[in-house]
Amino acid sequence: MxxxxxxxxxxxxxxxxxxxxxxxxxxxxxxxxxxxxxxxxxxxxxxxxxxxxxxxxxTLYFNAFTEDLFSWDNDIINDKERVLKINSASKFFSGFQELELENRIRPFLNRYADFDFSIDYDKWQISFSRQVRVKTNVKGEVQEKTETVNSIKVSRGEENMFIWCVFLAICQLAIDGAEAYNWVxxxxxxxxxxxxxxxxxxxxxxxxxxxxxxxxxxxxxxxxxxxxxxxxxxxxxxxxxxxxxxxxxxxxxxxxxxxxTTDTPYFHHVALLSELNEATVSGNIKTYHFNILRSILEKTSSFFGFNDFGKCIYNVEDEVLFERALNLLSHGKHSIYEPVDMNDDNKELFKRILGAFLDKHQFELPELLKDSRAERMGYDR
The missing domain is CATH 3.40.50 (Rossmann fold)
Structure with missing residues (x-):
């Protein structure tokens, strides 16, 4: 249906x-x-x-703007006291100090990371630390001990994970009915x-x-x-x-x-195929669409264990031609943010390759792709 x-x-x-x-x-x-x-x-x-x-x-939201509520002070002069600054003016932090956020963040963070942190509520900044194993030589005998390294600069991925755990802790407060977040x-x-x-x-x-x-x-x-x-x-x-x-x-x-969508989640490759199909139907085919098609074929060939993505194409006689064309046309730095129109010959070639691929691999596609697929692709089986 x-x-x-x-x-x-x-x-x-x-x-x-x-x-x-x-x-x-x-x-x-x-x-x-x-x-x-x-x-x-x-x-x-x-x-x-x-x-x-x-x-x-x-609305309590988490997106790219949430991460902007935090910024690094890397202590450029002394290169010692590296801290993550908090934008305390944001309503996001309305319950930070009185609700002991540290104790609520830490259980989330411990699931994903091996560093610790402390919050200075007077300066509204966060410092990070990590325990490391170091070797020492005592009278010719090598010994190991654990030391805490303070004021570390965590990686970008670790920083993002920390901010995510802050958000989870605040969500928990809102769910539990904390007064500071009763607006959520x-x-x-x-x-x-x-x-x-x-x-x-x-x-x-x-x-x-x-x-x-x-x-x-x-x-x-x-x-x-x-x-x-x-x-x-x-x-x-x-x-x-x-x-x-x-x-x-x-x-x-x-x-x-x-x-x-149906009860089955809308898989990424189907979403991309839908975009490619709509581009062919409208004729609004851009150079970067070759990159998308190449990516889909690469993943499909990997799934089936093929040596090259040309094996994903229906017509064996066109296999080498299509593979060479995709190799050539997908090597350019085609950006989705600066789309460039294809010329007519390449548009026609694109339609044939996509049509051949869809003929061979019968994905459970949306009705938009199923109806008269080969005809709309300009591809005659």
């Missing part, structure tokens, strides 16, 4: 739709690839909350941790889901991500609760669409 597609002219209309859905659902899960506007949607959702009668915020009616979580490996993606998604399940009946939740493994884990964890799942897509005219 076809799944309804909802179209919206701008982010404001989209955010209103999400808030309407949360009147009956406890959770909304959005899947969208990078560059779609997930962060902008989260900020518009937050701004919509300020239009209530009280004109006060109602919604959590909006957008791509919580960037550059996660698969193991950490599963761990973060599972821990987040368990926390969010505690919010049921108290605080409504939106989670958006481009990380397919993270998204799938959250989907599976909350599948028995009232929720909505959507694929968020930004169209060529800068409008937006929400497509309801």
């Amino acid at each position: 076809a799944k309804k597609i909802y179209n919206y002219k701008n982010l404001s209309e989209l955010a209103i739709r999400l808030r309407d859905d949360l009147k009956t659902a406890d959770f909304i899960l959005l899947y969208a690839h990078n560059g779609t506007g997930k962060t902008r949607v989260s900020m518009e959702f937050k701004e919509q909350g300020k239009k209530n009668k009280q004109k006060q915020a109602d 009616k919604y959590f909006y979580i957008d791509d919580p941790i960037s550059s996660l490996d698969d193991n950490n993606a599963i761990a973060v998604a599972s821990d987040l889901s368990q926390l969010l399940l505690q919010a049921e009946g108290k605080i409504k939740v939106v989670v958006s991500s481009h990380h397919i493994l993270f998204y799938n884990v959250v989907c599976n964890e909350i599948k028995k609760k009232p929720h909505e799942k959507y694929f968020l897509y930004k169209k060529a005219d800068q409008s937006y669409s929400l497509r309801k």
Whole structure:
């Protein structure tokens, strides 16, 4: 059965739709690839909350702007006292000092990291430390002991994980009904941790889901991500609760669409194939689309154990031609942020390669791709 597609002219209309859905659902899960506007949607959702009668915020959000609430002072002159500064003016930190956030952050952080921290509430700054094993030579005998190294500069990944754990601790306070966060009616979580490996993606998604399940009946939740493994884990964890799942897509005219997914999460490669298909139908094919197609073929060939991605293409006679074309046309530095039109010959070649690939691999695709697929691709079996 076809799944309804909802179209919206701008982010404001989209955010209103999400808030309407949360009147009956406890959770909304959005899947969208990078560059779609997930962060902008989260900020518009937050701004919509300020239009209530009280004109006060109602959304505790985590996105790229959350990380900007922290900044490093690396002690350039002495290179000793490196600290992470906190923007204390933000409502995000309204309960930091009196609610003993350190003791609430640490249990989360210990799951993912091996460093410790302390918060100076007078200066609103955080210092980090780590225990290390050092070797010493005592009268010719090598001995090991543990030392604490203070004022360390943690890596960017460790910093992001720490900020994420701060957010989790604040979420827990809001769920528990802490007065400092009684204004929170919604959590909006957008791509919580960037550059996660698969193991950490599963761990973060599972821990987040368990926390969010505690919010049921108290605080409504939106989670958006481009990380397919993270998204799938959250989907599976909350599948028995009232929720909505959507694929968020930004169209060529800068409008937006929400497509309801089935119980099976909307896999990343299918989302990308949908984008490529829409580009071929509209004729709005850009040079970077070759990079996307090459990536999909590479992953497919790896899955099947092929030596090269040319084996993923339907017509054996065209295999070498298509592979050479993709090798050549996907090597350019084609940016999705500065799209360039293909010439007509390359557009036709692109359609043939994509059509051949879809003919060989019968993905369980949306109805948009199924209907008259070969004809719309300009590819004759």
